[in-house]
Amino acid sequence: MGHEAKPNLSRASPSFRLRNPSLNTLRLRRIFDVFDSNGDGVITPRELSRALHQLGLEADPSELDSTVRSHIRPGKPGLEFEDFVSLHRSLGDSLFGAESGSESESESESDMKEAFKVFDEDGDGFISAVELQMVLGKLGLQEGKEMDSVRQMICSVDRDRDGRVDFGEFKEMMQRVSVPSA
The missing domain is CATH 1.10.238.10 (EF-hand)
Structure with a gap:
């Protein structure tokens, strides 16, 4: 064979x-x-x-x-x-291979775009409260059950106050997030 x-x-x-x-x-x-x-x-x-x-x-x-x-x-x-x-x-x-600690700016930008797509389920270039709630719910996070909490999360990064998060706002938010290594 x-x-x-x-x-x-x-x-x-x-x-x-x-x-x-x-x-x-x-x-x-x-x-x-x-x-x-x-x-x-x-x-x-x-x-x-x-x-x-x-x-x-x-x-x-x-x-x-x-x-x-x-x-x-x-x-x-x-x-x-x-x-x-x-x-x-x-x-x-x-x-x-093991993940290296260094990454180029273009790799970081590419990762941000990939992550943004995870949240932007309808592909319109924005993360709405409904989309954020869906992702949080899939992750089993309590915030995914409370629309008020989701709206507060959106408002905390929504610089132009349009009720949704664009890529620039998402990128800025993610650069502020610090996650301990597992």
Whole structure:
């Protein structure tokens, strides 16, 4: 039997892993939600295999199954979000190398744009209170349940007072945020 050409995962886009930990968590949450095809909060090896296939990333089924199962906690049917983060960290370190502490200005700008897209779900160039509430809710944060809190968050960075956050306002806010390293 001939071997199918497999994508070279070591040449994956460096933007797969964002350098800001809080932005990376948001992006991973979105990826997790996409891979969790039935929305039960768990990614089974079958769901992950199907998602990778749809992305054009064929993986050896037994290797994928073994790798995924090594991150599933005993008694669970699949990866919960924390397990998915652990799997990503494990694969990320082996595929992309350890994250370096230095980043260029263009890398930082690129990360900011990627993060902004996570929040700007309708792609209109602005983050509305509804969009912010949806993302916070997906992250399981209490603020996502309280629209008043979400509106206050928007107002705290909304310099032009139009009730929504544009990329410049988002970028300024993110540059003020300091997240302890995990």
